[in-house]
Amino acid sequence: MLPELRVLYFEDLEVGLSETLTKTIASSDVVGFAEITGDRNPIHLSEHFAARTPFGTRIAHGLYTAGLISAVLGTRLPGPGAVYISQTLNFRAPVRIGDTVDVTVTVAELVPERRRARLTCTCTVAGETVLDGEALVKVPTKAEADPLAARMERNRV
Numbered sequence: 001m002l003p004e005l006r007v008l009y010f011e012d013l014e015v016g017l018s019e020t021l022t023k024t025i026a027s028s029d030v031v032g033f034a035e036i037t038g039d040r041n042p043i044h045l046s047e048h049f050a051a052r053t054p055f056g057t058r059i060a061h062g063l064y065t066a067g068l069i070s071a072v073l074g075t076r077l078p079g080p081g082a083v084y085i086s087q088t089l090n091f092r093a094p095v096r097i098g099d100t101v102d103v104t105v106t107v108a109e110l111v112p113e114r115r116r117a118r119l120t121c122t123c124t125v126a127g128e129t130v131l132d133g134e135a136l137v138k139v140p141t142k143a144e145a146d147p148l149a150a151r152m153e154r155n156r157v
């Protein structure tokens with residue numbers, strides 16, 4: 001089941017705040033990603049081909065796994081309203097069909113004057129890091145996201 005959407009505004013964030021999403025990678029996820037991106041590399045789609053690679057079996061696209069980081073950022077931490085600025089990625093180990101990936105993002109730094117949040121991002125399979133990196137996002141304040149509500153709140157006696 002997909003987690004509920006949650007909006008955190010810039011002022012709700014603090015260093016150390018963390019969120020984890022868990023996803024088991026299905027063959028249909030990998031086939032679907034190949035279809036929508038056009039990346040039909042047989043290492044993702046053909047068991048016959050993948051058997052002759054060092055991985056021995058089909059593996060997920062690295063950017064599919066990275067997309068799960070975007071899912072955490074865009075739905076939970078900070079959530080809807082956050083805008084991706086940049087993302088670094090280190091692919092440390094392969095993700096195979098049937099693997100369960102835990103995707104954790106953690107607020108590492110806040111830059112109030114620019115409403116920026118830097119988050120460390122780690123994907124693990126059975127405790128082993130398969131991907132890590134850092135995301136930079138722009139996060140609206142409550143007043144920026146909903147100026148009318150913010151004005152009404154300020155004027156309330």
Ligand SMILES: C/C=C/C(=O)SCCNC(=O)CCNC(=O)[C@H](O)C(C)(C)COP(=O)(O)OP(=O)(O)OC[C@H]1O[C@@H](n2cnc3c(N)ncnc32)[C@H](O)[C@@H]1OP(=O)(O)O
Pocket residue numbers: 070073074082083084085086114137138
């Ligand atoms: C959770 C996931 C969500 C998504 O996936 S959203 C989809 C992916 N993201 C996007 O499509 C965002 C596209 N980029 C933009 O629209 C803009 O970009 C931003 C809104 C992110 C930032 O624009 P602005 O608010 O005008 O920037 P500033 O706060 O005024 O800062 C400007 C300084 O920041 C640098 N900068 C802006 N964006 C980037 C970037 N993406 N990568 C590197 N640098 C960036 C500029 O150059 C400049 O720098 P200098 O102050 O030194 O002149």
